[in-house]
Amino acid sequence: MSATSTPVQTPLTQLPAWRALQQHFEAVRTKHLRDLFAGDAGRGTRLAVEAAGIYFDYSKHRITDETVRLLLDLARQSGLEERREAMFTGEKINITEKRAVLHTALRAAKDAVIEVDGRNVVPEVYEVLDHMADFSERVRSGVWKGATGKAMRNVVNIGIGGSDLGPVMAYEALRHYSRRDMTFRFVSNVDGTDFAEATHDLDPAETLFIISSKTFTTLETMTNAQTARQWSLARLKDERAVAKHFAAVSTNAEEVAKFGIDTANMFGFWDWVGGRYSMDSAIGLSTMLAIGPENFRSMLSGFHAMDEHFRTAPLEKNLPVLMGLLSVWYADFFGSETVAVLPYDQYLKRFPAYLQQLTMESNGKHVTLAGRRVDYATGPIFWGEPGTNGQHSFYQLIHQGTRLIPCDFIGFCRTLNPLGDHHTLLMANVFAQGEALAFGKTPEQVRAEGTPEWLVPHRVFEGNRPSSTLLLDQLTPEALGKLVALYEHSVFTQGVIWQIDSFDQWGVELGKVLAKKIIGELEGAGPAAGSHDSSTTALMKRFRNRRS
Ligand code: F6P
Secondary structure, rough: OOOOOOOOOOOOHHHHHHHHHHHHHHHHOOHHHHHHOOOOOOOOHHEEEEEOOEEEEEOOOOOOHHHHHHHHHHHHOOHHHHHHHHOOOOOOOOOOOOOOOHHHHHHHHOOOOOOOEEEHHHHHHHOOOOOOOHHHHHHHHHEEEEEOOOEEEEEEOOHHHHHHHHHHHHHHHHHHHOOOOOEEEOOOOOOOHHHHHHHOOOOHHHHEEEEEOOOOOOHHHHHHHHHHHHHHHHHHHHOOHHHHEEEEEOOOOHHHHHOOOHHHHEEEEEOOOOOOOOOOHHHHHHHHHHHHHHHHHHHHHHHHHHHHHHHHHHHHHOOOHHHHHHHHHHHHOOOOOOOEEEEHHHHHOHHOOOOHHHHHHHOOOOOOOOOEEEEOOOOOEOOOOOOOOOHHOOHHHHHHOOOOOEEEEEEEEEOOOOOOHHHHHHHHHHHHHHHHHHHHHHHHHHOOOOOOOHHHHHHHEOOOOOEEEEEEEEEEEHHHHHHHHHHHHHHHHHHHOOOOOOOOOOOHHHHHHHHHHHHHHHHHHOOOOOOHHHHHHHHHHHHHHOOO
């Protein structure tokens, strides 16, 4: 494949492995996990892989060894190994934007050489990291003073999408390692409530805003940034305060300077880092401020360990590859619409939201790299909540509803907050849920409990509901890096199989353009006759009439 050209690919559904999988599916769809386990004592350990400290049990999936073999064939026939190398070596695999995809360079070794357009990008990555570390140390130590001479006690990240979800998720996930004497807040929504609530109890003299936006043109972020500027100046009264209370993370130095932020306090990144793949770039500045440069580096080493595993491990032992292939199996053969991500760790409460952008903005595509409409399902809907809360809410549907929802359980062997037997209770629930979903409860078992006959159907659990279990030792910065990189590469694997561009996001553009037009009309004379459909026109008119 040349630098930006579209690879010539046999349509997915014509690949021999795809056809073999279609046939094979007919044989597997009726098999029950109860039988698959009963006839195979080694299944629970054979269908499990450990890599970079993550134990991945995929035995509770509706697969046989033959399924795995055929899925791996599909990966090979789809050119996964070649495409993976193309990504790691900086080929412009984001073909619709003609960009390299190099989030892996953000955590590469210092002496690595990764070239984009003939230039090694690794030294620049380290330059920015050093700049971030220096800034973070000054703020954290109190050497950095605000306009009135006070140290910064509050950090507010303003950004949206990849410039928000990663920072919030990482802050929540690594709170245990964060500075408890500092306050960290995150403003993303253009709804003024977000800004108002995030700042109502903060002193502007002690507040540092980080304006995080790859493009520095995003409506929500720029609106919130201007509001933050006014909020600061209303109290600090001096334009020069902006330099002391604002830092920017962006690829757009020109717009940053126009906003009035000293470009010495600007932290750059590059067009080869996608927004949803940027939490380990300078977009992670708030994370570094919270947990410190050492912990941030340790997070990067976790990312790197998973990158190395993904790049070098044989496909059959490759955790992101297996995980990605299982998603394809359920989406395209079982017709599953969604995947539930269920972290049994309260610190990971924002992990499902983070994954939603990573997975759905990446693989929510309906045309192939060659521009053909696909004739198979692509990216499933990701959703979830931390356990055990979800158990008392939506698990009912997963256990006894009519839909097949593969689940990812994520658990840790050691807790960061050892309190009585909480952690044992928590983990008992992870194991119990996976077991209940897979094996269920038969009518005979229900009757044997003395259940009256009319109630039996209600109390039966059919089982045969698939899940993966990811078991890690402890939630550390390094472990978080590994976990995120695992999902990043799983998403990549799925995108390669589906022959789509996982790195563009054209689907968010139309709404942005229409909103701009509508803003003008709401602020001006209202919708011009015939400029919208009758529904949109009526809604806009009602809003204009009633808002005052
Ligand atoms: O609108 C989608 C999107 O472009 C995301 O891909 C991105 O993460 C987000 O908006 C924010 O973009 P920016 O960092 O340029 O403000």
